[in-house]
Amino acid sequence: SQQGEEDPQALSIQEGENATMNCSYKTSINNLQWYRQNSGRGLVHLILIRSNEREKHSGRLRVTLDTSKKSSSLLITASRAADTASYFCVKMGNFNKFYFGSGTKLNVKP
Amino acid sequence: EAGVAQSPRYKIIEKRQSVAFWCNPISGHATLYWYQQILGQGPKLLIQFQNNGVVDDSQLPKDRFSAERLKGVDSTLKIQPAKLEDSAVYLCASSLGDRVYEQYFGPGTRLTVT
Numbered sequence: 001s002q003q004g005e006e007d008p009q010a011l012s013i014q015e016g017e018n019a020t021m022n023c024s025y026k027t028s029i030n031n032l033q034w035y036r037q038n039s040g041r042g043l044v045h046l047i048l049i050r051s052n053e054r055e056k057h058s059g060r061l062r063v064t065l066d067t068s069k070k071s072s073s074l075l076i077t078a079s080r081a082a083d084t085a086s087y088f089c090v091k092m093g094n095f096n097k098f099y100f101g102s103g104t105k106l107n108v109k110p
Numbered sequence: 111e112a113g114v115a116q117s118p119r120y121k122i123i124e125k126r127q128s129v130a131f132w133c134n135p136i137s138g139h140a141t142l143y144w145y146q147q148i149l150g151q152g153p154k155l156l157i158q159f160q161n162n163g164v165v166d167d168s169q170l171p172k173d174r175f176s177a178e179r180l181k182g183v184d185s186t187l188k189i190q191p192a193k194l195e196d197s198a199v200y201l202c203a204s205s206l207g208d209r210v211y212e213q214y215f216g217p218g219t220r221l222t223v224t
Contacts, residue, residue, distance in 0.1 A: 031211060033211065033212070033213075035213075042215050042216070042217050042218065043153070043201065043203075043215035044215070045212045045213060045214070048211060048212060088152050088153075092211060095165070095166065096158075096165065096166075096211070097155070097158075097166055098143070098155055098158075098213075099155070100145075100152035100153045100154070100155075101152050102151060102152050103151075103152050
């Protein structure tokens with residue numbers, strides 16, 4: 001299966017701490033995206049990293065991609081209670097097919 | 111800019127009944143997606159349209175699910191007949207297409223089959 005795994009399934013941290021989520025995949029990808037889902041705003045695109053990129057930043061978000069290990073990580077620095085959500089990595093493979101992972105549920109305690 | 115619109119927001123039906131969902135993507139977005147999200151899981155792509163042509167429907171249960179995209183804009187997803195395991199949130203998303211892959215999601219339709 002293309003989907004791979006996300007790790008951890010759930011993460012609970014204090015406000016101000018950093019949160020790291022990992023995503024692995026099994027076959028080659030063209031790009032990888034991270035999305036956030038919470039009850040208030042639904043599913044929202046966060047960041048896209050292409051297969052020829054190794055690291056990308058957007059505000060408090062840092063995404064890395066290691067194609068040799070077939071893995072990606074999302075780091076949220078200085079987390080806030082509003083970051084509480086489920087985070088999904090989405091792999092885009094051949095023929096522009098998209099595969100969502102099972103997600104990491106992040107809880108940021110105030 | 112208006113977002114992706116979906117209706118209805120909630121639907122409760124009995125098994126073996128039929129149901130239809132409607133999606134209006136962001137204006138100018140060529141690519142439209144329908145996803146099924148079962149509670150506690152990530153969204154699963156059901157069908158992807160590029161304009162009004164189907165790009166991928168490999169995970170669409172074609173014996174009961176059908177979808178169309180009228181004139182490359184609005185889309186409807188139908189289930190006939192519904193089963194208990196179809197209870198899920200049905201999400202519609204759109205993207206510009208033409209190598210722009212960020213997807214914009216609608217609020218979803220929560221379907222309960224009893």
